Structures are given as structure tokens and as C-alpha cells.
Amino acid sequence: MxxxxxxxxxxxxxxxxxxxxxxxxxxxxxxxMWGVVALILMWAWEGAEMRPMALITDAANMREYAAGFFPxxxxxxxxxLEEMLVTIQIAIWGxxxxxxxxxxxxxxxxxxVAPLWVYWPIRRLMDATRAINELVFAMLxxxxxxxxxxxxxxxxxxxxxxxxxxxxxxxxxxxxPRPVEGIRATGATRIQEVIFGIIPQVMPLWISYSLYRFESxxxxxxxxxxxxxxxxxxxxxEYIRGFYYGETAAVMIVIIVTVSLLDILSQRLRKMFV
Amino acid sequence: MSEHAIAVDxxxxxxxxxxxxxxxxxxxxxxxxxxxxxxxxxxxKSTLIRHIAGLVASDRETCCKVQVFxxxxxxxxxxxxxxxxxxxxxGVIFQQFNLVNRLGLLTNVVIGVLGRIPTWRxxxxxxxKSEKRLAMEALARVGMDQYAxxxxxxxxGGQQQRAAIARALVQQAEVLLADExxxxxxxxxxxRVMDALAEINREDxxxxxxxxxxxxxxxxxxxxxxxxxxxxxxxxxPSERLNTEFLRELYGADSEELIMDETMSKPGYQPDSxxxxxxxxxxxxxxxxxxxxxKQTVPAYAAE
Numbered sequence: 001m002x003x004x005x006x007x008x009x010x011x012x013x014x015x016x017x018x019x020x021x022x023x024x025x026x027x028x029x030x031x032x033m034w035g036v037v038a039l040i041l042m043w044a045w046e047g048a049e050m051r052p053m054a055l056i057t058d059a060a061n062m063r064e065y066a067a068g069f070f071p072x073x074x075x076x077x078x079x080x081l082e083e084m085l086v087t088i089q090i091a092i093w094g095x096x097x098x099x100x101x102x103x104x105x106x107x108x109x110x111x112x113v114a115p116l117w118v119y120w121p122i123r124r125l126m127d128a129t130r131a132i133n134e135l136v137f138a139m140l141x142x143x144x145x146x147x148x149x150x151x152x153x154x155x156x157x158x159x160x161x162x163x164x165x166x167x168x169x170x171x172x173x174x175x176x177p178r179p180v181e182g183i184r185a186t187g188a189t190r191i192q193e194v195i196f197g198i199i200p201q202v203m204p205l206w207i208s209y210s211l212y213r214f215e216s217x218x219x220x221x222x223x224x225x226x227x228x229x230x231x232x233x234x235x236x237x238e239y240i241r242g243f244y245y246g247e248t249a250a251v252m253i254v255i256i257v258t259v260s261l262l263d264i265l266s267q268r269l270r271k272m273f274v
Numbered sequence: 275m276s277e278h279a280i281a282v283d284x285x286x287x288x289x290x291x292x293x294x295x296x297x298x299x300x301x302x303x304x305x306x307x308x309x310x311x312x313x314x315x316x317x318x319k320s321t322l323i324r325h326i327a328g329l330v331a332s333d334r335e336t337c338c339k340v341q342v343f344x345x346x347x348x349x350x351x352x353x354x355x356x357x358x359x360x361x362x363x364x365g366v367i368f369q370q371f372n373l374v375n376r377l378g379l380l381t382n383v384v385i386g387v388l389g390r391i392p393t394w395r396x397x398x399x400x401x402x403k404s405e406k407r408l409a410m411e412a413l414a415r416v417g418m419d420q421y422a423x424x425x426x427x428x429x430x431g432g433q434q435q436r437a438a439i440a441r442a443l444v445q446q447a448e449v450l451l452a453d454e455x456x457x458x459x460x461x462x463x464x465x466r467v468m469d470a471l472a473e474i475n476r477e478d479x480x481x482x483x484x485x486x487x488x489x490x491x492x493x494x495x496x497x498x499x500x501x502x503x504x505x506x507x508x509x510x511x512p513s514e515r516l517n518t519e520f521l522r523e524l525y526g527a528d529s530e531e532l533i534m535d536e537t538m539s540k541p542g543y544q545p546d547s548x549x550x551x552x553x554x555x556x557x558x559x560x561x562x563x564x565x566x567x568x569k570q571t572v573p574a575y576a577a578e
Contacts, residue, residue, distance in 0.1 A: 176375075178368060178370050178372045179372050179373060179374040179375070181329060181368070181372060182366070182368060182371075182372030182373065182374075182438070182441075183374070183385060183388070184329065184361070185327055185329065185361060185364070185365070185366035185372075186361070186362060186365075186385060186386050186388050186389050186441065186445050187358055187359065187360075187361040187362025187363075187388060187389020187390075187445070188358075188385070188388040188389060188396065189358065189388075189393055189396070189397070191397050192388050192393075192396050192397055195397060195399065196374060196377070196381075196385050196388070196399075197374060200374050200375075200376040200377050201374065201375070201376060203376065204376075
């Protein structure tokens with residue numbers, strides 16, 4: 001042993017520095033894993049009926065279809081803007097309600113705050129709300145509360161609560177426990193420990209996550225409209241179904257511009273808090 | 275009612291099967307004393323302090339018991355139901371300051387009243403003017419009032435530690451447990467923190483138990499020292515008796531770590547690193563330095 005250490009310290013004695021030996025078992029596993037990845041890709045190719053050639057053989061059809069979108073028809077621009085605003089309003093309330101509920105659910109699904117018998121069931125409940133897409137919730141709420149923006153708000157609210165609770169609890173689990181202990185040592189209650197010890201630590205992250213979810217809720221709010229849950233999505237769906245491609249293109253441009261502007265704005269805001 | 279400020283009875287704490295962090299520790303501290311708790315890293319100082327504060331439960335042996343002012347903090351491995359009430363009478367100062375970085379200093383300090391005010395008001399963060407004034411006075415006492423508006427994260431370690439002492443003052447703690455309060459500080463900050471602790475012990479009669487790494491500080495500030503080794507109390511008596519030979523006897527090779535002179539405790543110094551290989555290890559031992567420098571006022575012995 002002593003000799004080996006010695007020679008390693010003095011490479012000049014053995015001539016050249018030795019490369020670490022290749023671990024045969026390790027590299028076999030690596031090759032096997034690549035093989036499995038290739039198999040999965042081939043398997044999924046079949047199922048998804050991938051036909052890239054169709055893009056070329058049907059190119060003429062597509063060109064004709066795409067030509068229908070030009071020029072975009074902004075004739076009813078005031079209606080588009082009005083509905084776009086409704087969409088943003090849906091996103092605002094969907095996010096605000098989700099933040100309000102996400103905070104308690106997020107804290108209660110954190111391992112370092114709640115005991116197992118609390119955080120486990122709450123996590124599963126939050127999983128369930130995340131597993132189902134907003135669009136599905138929107139269809140359910142359209143039946144429950146009727147056509148219109150409120151169904152959209154409810155759909156976004158339920159789904160986003162699940163997402164935010166998870167993100168919030170991840171932030172809570174990453175906190176520094178020492179300040180919390182410092183507050184506990186003053187004789188504070190559990191809730192006071194959370195308010196003075198945990199929330200100040202996670203606040204910047206929570207704000208950033210909430211703003212990010214607001215951005216994506218604006219995008220989602222355009223989609224929930226497709227099933228009648230209010231906003232510009234309703235308009236979009238009507239135009240596509242009615243073959244009004246000029247108007248469809250105009251609505252899509254309105255959506256793209258609005259979403260981009262909000263992304264930029266919320267990114268600015270997030271930078272202020274982090 | 276017992277007249278002891280702190281009474282620890284046959285306290286044991288095991289981590290895993292074979293490691294005993296505390297092994298049948300029994301100590302009493304009288305009201306108004308300033309006691310040093312010394313020992314090498316891993317000797318159980320922090321564990322003992324966290325047990326006295328009721329932050330950790332001991333082993334489930336019926337004889338394990340911790341009382342503060344005659345009231346039970348924990349016994350038989352169960353933290354007492356009204357430990358929260360009792361905790362508000364026990365101030366704890368931690369090595370890493372344990373302030374909330376993103377809160378202002380004043381808020382960090384006024385939090386000390388949480389244990390005394392109605393829960394709903396504390397929970398909503400509605401502190402009265404007089405409570406805030408109390409916090410400002412406490413900050414002024416530790417010389418930190420000019421930083422009241424700053425976030426805790428913007429302050430140096432020594433400043434944060436003094437703010438933590440202010441929080442304990444606002445708490446109106448009757449016992450102050452300081453867990454390695456100066457271990458991560460430079461010598462000058464360490465001196466100011468120890469001065470602040472000695473002052474509140476002397477002027478307010480608050481009982482102080484301070485765990486220390488370096489015997490020099492124990493001798494300078496605390497009339498009485500309790501020494502721990504491997505979770506056992508190996509010495510409990512006047513700090514003057516802790517000379518180099520005696521520490522060697524108590525700790526053997528570990529004594530190096532404790533005898534470290536003030537000048538050796540640079541910020542980069544790591545207590546857990548391997549024993550230093552030094553050509554002349556005796557150099558860092560202040561063999562015949564007087565225990566108490568002349569200009570330092572030392573709190574009087576509590577009457578026994």
C-alpha cells in the first residue's frame with residue numbers, strides 16, 4: 001500500500017501518468033441504456049403513426065390551407081381586444097384563488113412542517129388536481145356552472161392550486177431550519193414559526209412561481225375558451241369551425257402579442273423579487 | 275418549587291444504538307450564575323443546551339428530567355405540554371445566530387415578545403409601539419440600534435449575534451442558553467458578544483449558560499465551568515482550576531482544541547479538522563497567563 005501511494009505521488013518514477021481503468025460493467029450498462037432508449041423511440045414511432053413524408057406529399061394542400069389565413073382580418077379588432085381582456089381577467093382570478101389555496105396546501109404538504117399523516121393525503125389530493133388538464137376541468141365546469149368565463153376561472157383555479165402547492169412546498173422544504181428554531185425558542189406557536197420563520201424565507205420564490213403560473217394561465221385561458229369557458233378561445237373556436245381563416249389568423253396574432261407582452265412584464269416583475 | 279434556575283437530572287441521549295451524546299448528566303445552575311460549558315466538538319455541549327431549552331427530547335428513561343425554575347421542561351423523554359410557555363422564559367442563542375435573514379433587524383428582535391403576547395396578535399404581526407420601543411432599547415443595549423432598519427443578512431456575524439442577544443432581552447428571558455455563540459466569530463466580535471452576555475448577567479441578574487470551545491473565554495468571563503467529555507460531566511467547579519495540566523488530564527489529545535489561545539481562533543479555524551501537526555505545539559498554550567485580565571470586570575460569584 002505504502003509503495004503504491006508513493007509511486008502515485010511521483011509520476012516521474014513510473015514514466016507516464018496512468019489513466020483510470022475503464023470499468024467494463026459500467027460501460028456495458030451505458031450501452032444497454034442507449035439500446036433501451038432506441039427501442040422506446042421505435043415503439044412510440046409505430047403508435048404515433050409518424051408519417052413525415054406526408055409533410056412533403058401533402059405540401060400543396062397545406063400551402064392552399066395556409067394561404068387562407070392571409071391576409072389576417074382585423075375588421076372586428078375591438079371585439080378581439082375585449083375578449084382578450086376577458087381571457088386575462090380569467091387568468092387573474094384563476095391564479096389569485098390558486099395562490100390563496102396553494103399557500104396552506106403547500107405548507108401542509110411539506111415534510112419539514114407537517115407530519116406524514118397530513119402531508120401524504122394532501123400531496124395525493126394535489127397530485128390529482130395536477131393530473132387532470134385544465135381543459136378537462138373546463139368541460140366539467142361548463143356543465144356545472146354553465147357556459148362562460150366563470151367556468152374557466154374554476155378550471156384554472158383547481159389545476160393551478162395543485163401546481164402551486166407542489167412548487168410552494170418544494171420551496172418550504174429547502175429552507176434553512178435554524179431561523180425557525182430561533183423563533184421556536186422564543187416560545188412562539190407553530191403558526192407563528194411558519195409566519196415569521198418560513199414565509200420570509202420562501203417569499204421571493206413564491207412570488208416568482210405565482211407570476212410564472214400567471215403567465216401560463218393566460219395561455220391556458222385561451223384554450224379553455226375552446227370548450228365554452230369564456231374569453232378569446234370561444235371566438236377562436238367559432239372562427240375555425242366557420243372556416244373564417246382571416247379572422248382566425250388575426251385572433252392568433254392578438255393572442256401571441258398579448259402573451260409575449262405579459263411574459264416580458266412578468267419576467268421584469270420576477271427579477272425584482274428574486 | 276426548587277430554587278435552582280436549571281436542574282438537569284440523569285439526562286441521557288443516544289443517537290443510533292451505540293453513540294451516547296449525553297450520558298447520565300446531572301447538573302444544577304443557580305439563579306444569577308454565569309456558567310461556561312466546555313468540551314471538544316462532539317462532547318455534547320450543544321445537545322445539552324438543546325435539551326434544557328426543550329427543543330429536543332431525551333431518551334425515554336424515567337429518570338431523565340430537565341427542570342427550569344422548578345417547572346418541568348421534559349421528563350422521561352417527553353417534552354412537557356407547557357414547554358412553549360416555559361420556552362418564553364428561556365432565551366437561546368445559537369452559533370449560527372438563527373435570525374431570519376430577510377426580515378429587518380427590528381422585526382427579528384421584536385419577535386422575542388411572541389411568547390408573551392396574545393397569540394392572535396403575534397400571528398398577525400401586530401406589535402404595539404411599546405413593544406417596538408422595547409426592541410429598540412434592547413438593540414441599543416447591545417450597540418446595534420443604528421442598524422434597526424437593515425435586513426439581518428446585511429450584517430456581520432458578530433452584529434447578528436448581538437441582535438440575537440437583544441431578542442433574548444426582549445423575550446425577557448430569565449435564563450439565557452448560548453450555544454457556541456462565538457465559535458464562528460473573529461476575536462474582536464467574540465469579545466463584544468461575551469461582554470454583552472456578561473453585562474446582562476451582571477445587570478439584569480439573568481442566569482447565563484454559555485458553551486464555549488476555548489477555555490480562555492471561560493476563564494475570563496465565567497466564574498464556574500462545567501466540562502463535558504463524551505457526554506459525561508468530567509468537571510464542575512471554579513474556572514480558575516482549569517490550567518493546562520488539568521485540561522490535559524481531562525481531555526488528553528483533545529485538549530489542544532480547547533487550550534487554543536484567542537489569537538489562534540481565526541475565522542478560517544476549523545474545529546473539526548484533524549489535529550494540527552505543529553513542530554512546537556506548546557507555543558499556543560498560554561501557560562502562565564493570568565486567568566482574568568485586570569481591566570475585565572467579572573460577574574461576581576452567585577452566592578452558594
